Amino acid sequence: MKVRFAPSPTGYLHIGGARTALFNWMYARSQKGMFVLRIEDTDLERSKKEYLDEIVDSMKWLGLSWDEFYLQSERFDIYRQHAQKLLDEGKAYKDGEAVILKIPAREIKLYDLIRGEIVFDSETIKDQVLMKSDGSPTYSFACVVDDALMEITHVIRGEDHISNTPKQMMIYEALGFKAPKFAHLPLIMDAEGGRMSKRTGAVAVTEYRNLGFVADGIVNYLMLLGWSPGPNQEIVSLEKAVQNFSIKKVNKAAAVFSMDKLLWVNSQHIKNMSLDRLTDSLIPLLRQKNFIGESFDRPALEKVVALFKGRLSTLNDFIDWADFVFLEQLVIRQEDKQKYLSQNRKKEFETLAQEFEKLTEFTPQSAESAFRDVVARLSISSSDLVHPVRVALTGKSVGPGLFETMSLLGKERTIKRLQETFS
RNA sequence: GACCCCAUCGUCUAGCCUGGUUAGGACACAAGCUUUUCAAGCUUGCAGCACGGGUUCAAAUCCCGUUGGGGUCGCCA
Numbered sequence: 001m002k003v004r005f006a007p008s009p010t011g012y013l014h015i016g017g018a019r020t021a022l023f024n025w026m027y028a029r030s031q032k033g034m035f036v037l038r039i040e041d042t043d044l045e046r047s048k049k050e051y052l053d054e055i056v057d058s059m060k061w062l063g064l065s066w067d068e069f070y071l072q073s074e075r076f077d078i079y080r081q082h083a084q085k086l087l088d089e090g091k092a093y094k095d096g097e098a099v100i101l102k103i104p105a106r107e108i109k110l111y112d113l114i115r116g117e118i119v120f121d122s123e124t125i126k127d128q129v130l131m132k133s134d135g136s137p138t139y140s141f142a143c144v145v146d147d148a149l150m151e152i153t154h155v156i157r158g159e160d161h162i163s164n165t166p167k168q169m170m171i172y173e174a175l176g177f178k179a180p181k182f183a184h185l186p187l188i189m190d191a192e193g194g195r196m197s198k199r200t201g202a203v204a205v206t207e208y209r210n211l212g213f214v215a216d217g218i219v220n221y222l223m224l225l226g227w228s229p230g231p232n233q234e235i236v237s238l239e240k241a242v243q244n245f246s247i248k249k250v251n252k253a254a255a256v257f258s259m260d261k262l263l264w265v266n267s268q269h270i271k272n273m274s275l276d277r278l279t280d281s282l283i284p285l286l287r288q289k290n291f292i293g294e295s296f297d298r299p300a301l302e303k304v305v306a307l308f309k310g311r312l313s314t315l316n317d318f319i320d321w322a323d324f325v326f327l328e329q330l331v332i333r334q335e336d337k338q339k340y341l342s343q344n345r346k347k348e349f350e351t352l353a354q355e356f357e358k359l360t361e362f363t364p365q366s367a368e369s370a371f372r373d374v375v376a377r378l379s380i381s382s383s384d385l386v387h388p389v390r391v392a393l394t395g396k397s398v399g400p401g402l403f404e405t406m407s408l409l410g411k412e413r414t415i416k417r418l419q420e421t422f423s
Numbered sequence: 424g425a426c427c428c429c430a431u432c433g434u435c436u437a438g439c440c441u442g443g444u445u446a447g448g449a450c451a452c453a454a455g456c457u458u459u460u461c462a463a464g465c466u467u468g469c470a471g472c473a474c475g476g477g478u479u480c481a482a483a484u485c486c487c488g489u490u491g492g493g494g495u496c497g498c499c500a
Contacts (some may be wrong), residue, residue, distance in 0.1 A: 008500045040500060046492095098498055105483060115428070124426055132498035139500045142485085163427060163495040167451080187494095193492070219458085224435060224449090231437050232448045251436080252431050261435065261450045311462050369457095386459040398461035 001033035001153040005064075006143065008040045009051035012204035013058040015257070016158065016188045019222045023185060024156045025064045026223070027237075031246040037066035041073045041142070049269050058205040062215050063238060072148070073143050077325060082145050082175060083130050085308040092130060093401060096338070101174055108166040113154070114250050115181035120166040128167050144168050148177035156183045156247065157225045159254070183247050186226045187254045196257060208262075210317030214273070214281065217266030224265070225255040235268045240351065248405035267313040279305045282318055291326035307400050307408060313418055324394040330417065332395040340391045346422035348385055349392070355420045362411035364403040366373060372401070392421040 005021040006015060013021075028035035029047045037059065041047035059066070082100040084091035092101045108120045130141040137145070147155060162184050172179040190200040202208055208218055219238055223229065227250050229236045236244075269276065279302050292301065304325050308318055324330055324387050332341075355370040356362070375382045393414060399405060406414045 006500090012500070043499060046499075095498090100498090112428095118427070120427075126496090129498045134498080136498085138498065143500090159428065159493095160494055164500095166427095189493080195493095211441085221435095226435090228436055228448095234436090246438095251429095255436090256434060258434055258450065264450060265465090297494055310464085313462095317448085368459095383459060390460065396461090400460095400462090402459060 001028070001031050002036065002151055003028050003033065003154050003156055004038050004150065004152050005059075005066075006035035006038040006040050006146075006157075007055050008043070009055060010043060010046040010047075011051055012206055013205055014196070014202075015205060016202050016221070018058065018062060018205050018218070019203065020156065020185060020224060021059065022062070023063050023227070023247075026242050026248055027154065027156060033153075035065070035066045036068045036070065036152065038070045038146060038150070039072065040139065041071060041135060042139065042142050044073070044136065047073070048221070054206060058209075061209065061221055062205065065112070069152070070146070072137075075142070076136065077145070078149070079142055079145055079192060082133070083137070086130065086174055091293075096121045097131075097133040098129055101128045101130050101171060103127050103167075103170055108169055109168065110182060111166050112162075113181055113247050115184060115252055118162065118165075122165075122166065122170065124188045124190060125167055125170070129169070130173070131172055137176065138165060140168050141171060144171040144175070144177070148172065148175065149385065152180050154181045154183060154186065154247075159184045159187050165248065174305055183250070184341040186251055186365060188225055189256050191252050191256060191258070195258065201257075207345040210318075212285075213262070213266050214269055214312030214315065217262070219357040221262045221265040225257070226251045226259075227389065233273070263313045270312045270315070273309075275302055275306055275309065278309060285319055286317055286326070289326075291319070291323070291393065291400065303408060307404055311400070316392075321396075321399065323397070330395045332391065333397070336391045336395070336397040340388045340397060341421065344422055345385070345388050348374070348380070349418045349421055351378065351390075352385070352389070353415045356411060356415050356418075359411065362399070362407055362414070364407045367406045367414075370409055389418070393417050 001404075005017075005024045007017050007021075027033070027034050037056075039055070041050060041052065063134055083092065086101065087094065087099060087204075092099050094100070103125050105121075105123050108122055110118045110120065113119055129138050131137055148154075160283045165182055165184075171178050188196060190196045190250070193198060194200070202211060205218070209215075220234075220236060221243075223236075223241050229241050238366060273281075279298070282305060283292070283301075286301075287294075304322055305318070308322050311321070313341050328383050352371065353375050355374055356367065359366050359370060366378065371385070374381070375385055382420050386402055387397060390399060390405070391397055393409060396403060409417075
């Protein structure tokens with residue numbers, strides 16, 4: 001068997017398109033078949049090279065590899081020949097330069113793999129333009145000719161194509177080609193029940209990537225829309241999903257996209273990543289932010305990553321939460337400064353700094369016992385000191401364990417930040 | 424408007440095909456545990472078969488209708 005994903009490079013790869021590509025890909029892999037990536041760039045006006053590059057890039061990033069690749073813009077001769085054949089056989093006629101297919105009146109039956117039998121009456125379908133006046137093929141014509149010539153056995157696409165199907169079936173018939181099997185996937189909608197649009201949130205795969213989502217997370221979330229890997233299974237690898245994939249088990253109803261759940265699925269994948277791989281994915285971001293340079297201390301970075309690994313929903317969260325480790329000049333949130341540093345703790349901070357100074361080993365344990373000693377000596381409650389110290393060291397009132405954080409920062413920087421706070 | 428598709432917690436879903444379940448799980452939400460904070464994690468809770476008719480001893484499951492939602496009606500793809 002052979003399937004294809006056929007995006008048009010008139011925009012970035014849409015999250016809905018990515019889901020269609022994913023289902024095609026999973027089906028191909030589960031059936032040991034072929035997956036074709038066909039770029040439908042017949043609209044020369046609107047098709048852009050940058051979109052083509054971005055689509056290819058996003059597909060690779062998501063891990064959806066293909067076995068064959070085609071550009072429709074390189075196949076115009078083929079479409080023209082087939083249109084001429086229909087003209088010669090009297091099945092199509094010309095209107096100016098355009099070639100138009102006659103649609104005979106009759107009943108058309110479509111057996112959809114997901115929805116079952118759907119019946120259309122071709123009375124309601126008007127004659128179809130095959131070749132436009134400018135010599136380029138229409139979507140349906142190029143699509144049918146290609147699907148037939150490329151020997152596509154299963155056309156898996158969005159539900160918005162259901163009403164195109166009878167028109168295309170007429171084209172297959174006129175051309176004398178056997179139609180493939182069809183499966184129409186339910187659409188993905190936004191929280192308001194409408195189409196996903198830039199207005200209501202991110203739509204392009206690139207945008208999600210820039211937001212710090214990992215490919216595995218997006219792929220895992222997308223497969224959950226309209227399908228289930230199995231009872232009580234949510235977080236699964238692509239390999240596992242492929243094993244369980246069945247086109248017949250795909251849902252019929254449209255699914256609402258939930259950013260909350262995507263965030264959760266993504267956090268689960270980040271938790272499951274090895275420290276090594278997570279660090280690798282973080283490095284480009286850190287460089288971009290100038291948090292690290294070309295060369296850096298990898299073991300030290302991995303320690304930072306390890307401390308935050310369990311608390312990240314996205315890669316970008318790391319940038320937001322761990323910035324204090326990389327920045328020389330601490331950025332303190334105004335509200336936290338107000339709340340925890342308005343009272344002068346100069347004396348306590350000094351005492352703490354002096355105690356830390358005496359430590360030969362600055363571990364979470366040694367830092368904590370020194371801290372406890374100071375609290376006891378000054379007769380204050382530990383939370384009176386914990387919160388101001390955290391803000392002084394990290395610029396934030398929330399974060400990982402304070403003593404782990406101190407140890408990570410190192411003795412020098414910890415003492416320096418304590419001393420600078422009320423100076 | 425015409426044609427087509429769809430309908431289980433707020434959301435994603437399992438169950439539906441092959442009627443008999445305390446209708447299961449997840450996100451979100453709430454509470455508790457843990458705790459130096461916030462997360463995470465663990466435990467518990469809240470919450471659903473759109474409605475109306477059939478068929479049947481029995482309907483979330485099969486049939487019809489209603490309502491509601493969505494899609495398509497381009498020489499765009």
